[in-house]
Amino acid sequence: MSSNPFPLSRDELLRAYRTMRTIRDFEERLHFEFAKGDIPGFVHLYAGEEACATGIMMHLTDIDRIASTHRGHGHCIAKGVDVHEMMAEIYGKATGSCRGKGGSMHIADLSKGMMGANGILGAGAPLICGAALASKFRGDHGVGVTFFGDGAANQGTVLESMNLAAVWNLPVLFVVENNGYAEATSVEYATAVDSYVDRASGFGMPGVTVDGTDFFAVYEAAGEIIRRAREGGGPALLECSVTRFYGHFEGDAQTYKAKGENEFNRANRDCLKIFRARVCDAELASERDFALIDVEVAALIDAAVSSAKDAPLPHARELLTDVYVSY
Amino acid sequence: MTRKISFKTAINEALDLEMTRDPNVILLGEDIVGGSGAPGEADAWGGVLGVTKGLYAKHGGRLLDTPLSESAYVGAAIGAAACGMRPVAELMFIDFMGVCFDQIFNQAAKFRYMFGGKAKTPVVIRAMVGAGFRAAAQHSQMLTPLFTHIPGLKVVCPSNAYEAKGLLIQAIRDDDPVIFCEHKNLYGLECEVPEESYAIPFGEANIAREGKDVTIVSYGLTVNRALEAAERLARKDRVEAEVIDLRTLSPIDWDTVLESVESTGRLVVVDEANPRCSLASDVAAYVAQHAFGALKAAPQMVTAPHTPTPFSPSLEDLYVPSTDAIVAAVGKTIARAKAA
Ligand SMILES: Cc1ncc(C[n+]2csc(CCOP(=O)(O)OP(=O)(O)O)c2C)c(N)n1
Ligand SMILES: [Mg+2]
Numbered sequence: 001m002s003s004n005p006f007p008l009s010r011d012e013l014l015r016a017y018r019t020m021r022t023i024r025d026f027e028e029r030l031h032f033e034f035a036k037g038d039i040p041g042f043v044h045l046y047a048g049e050e051a052c053a054t055g056i057m058m059h060l061t062d063i064d065r066i067a068s069t070h071r072g073h074g075h076c077i078a079k080g081v082d083v084h085e086m087m088a089e090i091y092g093k094a095t096g097s098c099r100g101k102g103g104s105m106h107i108a109d110l111s112k113g114m115m116g117a118n119g120i121l122g123a124g125a126p127l128i129c130g131a132a133l134a135s136k137f138r139g140d141h142g143v144g145v146t147f148f149g150d151g152a153a154n155q156g157t158v159l160e161s162m163n164l165a166a167v168w169n170l171p172v173l174f175v176v177e178n179n180g181y182a183e184a185t186s187v188e189y190a191t192a193v194d195s196y197v198d199r200a201s202g203f204g205m206p207g208v209t210v211d212g213t214d215f216f217a218v219y220e221a222a223g224e225i226i227r228r229a230r231e232g233g234g235p236a237l238l239e240c241s242v243t244r245f246y247g248h249f250e251g252d253a254q255t256y257k258a259k260g261e262n263e264f265n266r267a268n269r270d271c272l273k274i275f276r277a278r279v280c281d282a283e284l285a286s287e288r289d290f291a292l293i294d295v296e297v298a299a300l301i302d303a304a305v306s307s308a309k310d311a312p313l314p315h316a317r318e319l320l321t322d323v324y325v326s327y
Numbered sequence: 328m329t330r331k332i333s334f335k336t337a338i339n340e341a342l343d344l345e346m347t348r349d350p351n352v353i354l355l356g357e358d359i360v361g362g363s364g365a366p367g368e369a370d371a372w373g374g375v376l377g378v379t380k381g382l383y384a385k386h387g388g389r390l391l392d393t394p395l396s397e398s399a400y401v402g403a404a405i406g407a408a409a410c411g412m413r414p415v416a417e418l419m420f421i422d423f424m425g426v427c428f429d430q431i432f433n434q435a436a437k438f439r440y441m442f443g444g445k446a447k448t449p450v451v452i453r454a455m456v457g458a459g460f461r462a463a464a465q466h467s468q469m470l471t472p473l474f475t476h477i478p479g480l481k482v483v484c485p486s487n488a489y490e491a492k493g494l495l496i497q498a499i500r501d502d503d504p505v506i507f508c509e510h511k512n513l514y515g516l517e518c519e520v521p522e523e524s525y526a527i528p529f530g531e532a533n534i535a536r537e538g539k540d541v542t543i544v545s546y547g548l549t550v551n552r553a554l555e556a557a558e559r560l561a562r563k564d565r566v567e568a569e570v571i572d573l574r575t576l577s578p579i580d581w582d583t584v585l586e587s588v589e590s591t592g593r594l595v596v597v598d599e600a601n602p603r604c605s606l607a608s609d610v611a612a613y614v615a616q617h618a619f620g621a622l623k624a625a626p627q628m629v630t631a632p633h634t635p636t637p638f639s640p641s642l643e644d645l646y647v648p649s650t651d652a653i654v655a656a657v658g659k660t661i662a663r664a665k666a667a
Contacts, residue, residue: 040461040638040639040640041460041461041462041463041638042461042462042466089638092461092638092639092640092641092642093639098638100637100638100639100641100642101464101637101638101639101642102463102464102638103461103463103638103639105463105465105466106463106464106465106638118465119422119463119464119465119466120422120423120425120426120465121395121423121426122395122426151394151395152395154394154395154396155395155396155397155426156396156398156399156426157426181365182357182394182395183357183358183361183372183375184358184361184362184363184365184371184372185357185358185361185362185363185364185365185392186362186363186364186365186366187364188364189363189364189365189392190363190364190392190393190394190395191394253371254367255362255367255368255371256361256362256365256366256367256368256371256372257365257366257367258366258367259367261366261367313639313640313641313642314637314639314641314642316641316642316645318637318642319632319634319637319642319645319646320632320634322634323633323634323635325633326632326633326634
């Protein structure tokens with residue numbers, strides 16, 4: 001075996017691949033099941049953006065908090081939320097992460113430092129400032145990471161939080177997942193600056209843009225920012241350019257995209273393919289290693305879907321629980 | 328001429344007619360055109376559920392897609408209204424009101440009074456309300472009572488396509504800020520609607536069904552549940568329910584409500600909002616105060632429970648006020664009356 005050009009061991013590389021593959025299969029399967037009409041509500045898929053969540057989350061442990069978005073499945077999986085429980089939640093079952101009360105847009109697992117997907121754009125940014133403030137008071141060296149899209153970056157809550165994090169020197173990483181679209185509207189239309197890094201400098205914090213389809217670029221940039229934040233260096237912004245393989249939500253006809261755009265991105269900007277090729281080229285793992293993981297992940301997703309389908313619905317009395325009082 | 332069209336089409340038609348009539352009417356919102364700056368089709372979405380589809384082709388630059396910045400564009404709509412425009416801002420889901428509420432309740436609602444009557448703020452803020460869409464806790468609320476609480480705001484919530492068209496036209500012509508609440512589960516529902524323009528005045532409730540035994544007061548989607556309940560009660564129990572569709576929650580038509588209760592002696596209020604400080608409790612309290620002598624039984628409220636909206640379809644179906652619950656509530660007013 002040749003020398004390792006990557007900052008991760010072979011085991012870590014395979015772990016990163018397994019996470020990205022799990023996210024991809026989870027989402028591809030949801031796309032399929034949604035089309036059959038089996039899944040209620042709104043579902044926003046993260047397929048195409050896996051390297052972003054994975055490259056960042058590899059640096060975090062359960063004491064570190066993340067605040068996610070409406071497109072949150074990938075963040076959840078990368079942060080270690082149980083895949084069976086997630087699937088059951090999306091099916092609205094009693095065995096789900098939130099016992100069927102939240103659904104796709106509200107999956108949360110506080111024990112994993114996952115403070116929730118979110119139905120409100122920009123809502124995670126103030127919350128993660130609070131998480132970082134708590135870590136600072138308690139001296140646990142935890143960091144907070146808030147994800148938001150190119151569109152949500154224009155919410156006042158995000159901009160206010162960037163200033164707050166800067167003036168209080170909070171250990172927060174602001175991650176812009178720039179997939180070029182907010183629903184059907186392009187980033188060029190809705191955002192005046194060419195790069196969200198300009199926003200970071202406006203708020204007095206460092207920022208960097210990376211190719212979010214390149215796991216290694218994300219991993220390295222995030223590693224540096226997170227290390228700095230843990231040591232008291234304060235907040236920073238990371239913009240990841242990514243692609244969204246599917247529509248804004250399931251059922252979106254995507255007529256606002258260019259013809260062949262999805263096919264082009266799948267052929268040329270697939271973070272899993274890029275990762276596999278680079279690791280194989282460096283001879284740190286073989287196609288066979290990856291294929292084995294693929295088989296295991298496929299089995300995991302199959303099992304998650306069939307157990308979600310078989311799981312019981314929440315009991316009627318659950319309607320009135322988890323609220324201090326009901327009238 | 329009338330023809331059957333959906334609630335969604337009726338809203339589209341009202342916007343189209345008013346934009347054609349008055350050049351000061353402009354539309355702002357997230358993806359109300361859809362595809363702005365994108366390489367594919369322009370006018371790709373016409374709103375998240377397609378309500379404004381086709382308007383861009385007719386009215387072009389008078390429809391503005393916005394960045395995802397509700398405070399800024401809703402506030403801008405309010406500011407433009409104070410300067411002579413008649414903007415219709417779309418907030419998509421009323422749950423997003425949280426991020427732009429200051430512009431509505433401290434700014435738009437207050438201008439006319441606080442400036443000593445000198446300002447007009449003819450802005451309409453359209454938003455989807457209501458549960459039953461499997462959209463979970465942050466995309467399913469009614470929130471209507473939040474707005475009726477605030478002096479200066481007008482609050483409208485139509486129950487079908489006919490009402491939606493006439494009320495939206497009135498909302499656009501009105502000189503006060505109007506919160507226009509569209510129940511997302513009504514969008515597909517069709518009824519007979521005139522082709523031409525017409526305005527339904529604010530503050531005039533509609534007696535959707537006449538009856539002598541009990542008054543059922545409601546608004547929005549649940550008017551349809553109340554009508555179903557009334558049919559069932561007539562068929563099975565020979566109880567004739569009068570169903571009042573409030574149409575506008577601010578201003579509210581107390582006269583029609585009181586007159587009806589004075590003749591029936593029984594009141595059931597159906598409100599999909601959470602029960603505390605709701606339209607249901609408001610109407611029940613008003614009637615108790617002003618028609619106490621006429622009441623033969625305690626007023627009954629049928630509402631969502633005091634909980635957020637659950638995601639799981641099995642729980643959400645229990646959350647939304649049902650026809651069964653309305654029938655049962657009517658039963659209570661009759662049983663109590665007999666016992667007395
Ligand atoms: C406050 C608020 N406004 C609007 C919406 C509706 N909405 C949900 S996702 C979305 C687009 C988000 O775009 P972006 O931030 O780029 O994230 P992406 O979907 O591309 O991941 C919009 C407008 C919302 N959920 N919350
Ligand atoms: Mg985006």
